[in-house]
Amino acid sequence: xxxxxxxxxxxxxxxxxxxxxxxxxxxxxxxxxxxxxxxxxxxxxxxxxxxxxxxxxxxxxxxxxxxxxxxxxxxxxxxxxxxxxxxxxxxxxxxxxxxxxxxxxxxxxxxxxxxxxxxxxxxxxxxxxxxxxxxxxxxxxxxxxxxxxxxxxxxxxxxxxxxxxxxxxxxxxxxxxxxxxxxxxxxxxxxxxxxxxxxxxxxxxxxxxxxxxxxxxxxxxxxxxxxxxxxxxxxxxxxxxxxxxxxxxxxx
Numbered sequence: 001x002x003x004x005x006x007x008x009x010x011x012x013x014x015x016x017x018x019x020x021x022x023x024x025x026x027x028x029x030x031x032x033x034x035x036x037x038x039x040x041x042x043x044x045x046x047x048x049x050x051x052x053x054x055x056x057x058x059x060x061x062x063x064x065x066x067x068x069x070x071x072x073x074x075x076x077x078x079x080x081x082x083x084x085x086x087x088x089x090x091x092x093x094x095x096x097x098x099x100x101x102x103x104x105x106x107x108x109x110x111x112x113x114x115x116x117x118x119x120x121x122x123x124x125x126x127x128x129x130x131x132x133x134x135x136x137x138x139x140x141x142x143x144x145x146x147x148x149x150x151x152x153x154x155x156x157x158x159x160x161x162x163x164x165x166x167x168x169x170x171x172x173x174x175x176x177x178x179x180x181x182x183x184x185x186x187x188x189x190x191x192x193x194x195x196x197x198x199x200x201x202x203x204x205x206x207x208x209x210x211x212x213x214x215x216x217x218x219x220x221x222x223x224x225x226x227x228x229x230x231x232x233x234x235x236x237x238x239x240x241x242x243x244x245x246x247x248x249x250x251x252x
Contacts (some may be wrong), residue, residue, distance in 0.1 A: 007194075007208040009044050013052035016042075018236070021061055021072055031069040032062065081145070081238045101140055107162040108135040112154055119151045119228045122217055132157040136165070137202065144203045145237040152227040156181060172218065175227060184221040190214050190240065199232055210235035 017038075020026045033041065038049045053070065056062045064070045081101060114120070115131040123131070136148040150157075150171055157179060164174050175181050195209040205211075214231035 008206050009042075010048045010051035010055070011206050011209065013038070013042050013044065013048060014055040015236070017052065017056060018059075018061065021056075026072050028072050028074065031071055034069065081140075081233075103138055103140055103145070103168065105136050105138045105165065105168050107165050108137055110134045110160070110162060112158070115151050119230075122225050122228050123151070123153055124225065125153060130154060132160070134160065134165075134171075140237065143237075144205070145234050147199065147202050147232040149230040150227060151229070156226060171227075171229065175218070181226055182220050183218050183226060185219045185223075187217040187219070188214060192235075195232075203232065203234055205234060212238055212240075 017026070017032065020032075026032050032038075035046060035049045035053070038052075039046055042049070053062065053064070057064070060074050061072065062070050063073045081103075111133050112130050113133060114128050115133060117127040120127045120129055120131065125131075132152045132154050134148075134150045136150075137144055138146045138148065148171075152175075157175070160174055160178060164178050165171075172183060172186075176183060191213045193211050193213045195203065195205050195207060195211045197207055199205070199211065200207045200209060203209075203211075212231070212233040212235060214229075214233060216229040216231065217225050218227045218229075219225050
């Protein structure tokens with residue numbers, strides 16, 4: 001076990017066991033090693049193992065049966081959002097929204113204040129310009145899975161209210177239907193980051209937890225940026241997936 005890593009040891013253990021379930025090393029219906037065996041294997045305390053197993057139990061991956069052991073009951077991807085990497089925005093939006101998973105969202109606040117300089121630059125305004133900003137938190141079964149911050153100019157998006165997001169409406173639908181704006185293109189950048197203290201608090205995650213940081217820039221038919229969104233997706237709840245077509249001559 002990496003004792004120099006600031007990522008908590010029980011999270012390291014939970015992530016390792018989750019990966020073993022995902023890869024089939026521990027199969028559904030089979031028992032995993034005992035707590036004592038895991039203590040020896042990872043060289044950690046009993047409480048660390050118990051906390052790790054509690055996480056996996058809460059995710060529905062394992063179940064302990066008195067006198068019989070701890071059994072694998074599911075696979076991690078069963079509750080994971082598979083986001084399509086697609087040129088089709090509707091496909092991306094539908095998968096990013098969770099597909100058939102029951103995802104709920106809550107608007108944390110809507111404010112008018114200066115935003116990050118990089119966002120102001122993309123929107124074509126001065127760095128100290130007051131921007132419209134909305135913050136949202138999305139959950140699966142009461143567990144926070146993503147944190148969204150949407151930015152735009154007050155002139156274009158200032159009329160958006162919290163009530164317009166009821167029913168898990170998509171941000172782009174509100175822009176189109178409530179603001180009457182045309183959207184032509186979305187430019188997306190995905191980075192891997194570690195959750196800082198503020199992000200960990202909002203997502204109810206651990207400091208240093210792997211997280212996708214996604215920047216979406218929405219433009220109108222004239223190529224002018226209408227809105228910028230920052231999405232923070234918890235790594236263990238999201239995966240990006242794509243399909244590529246290879247011709248008969250292609251190879252690598």
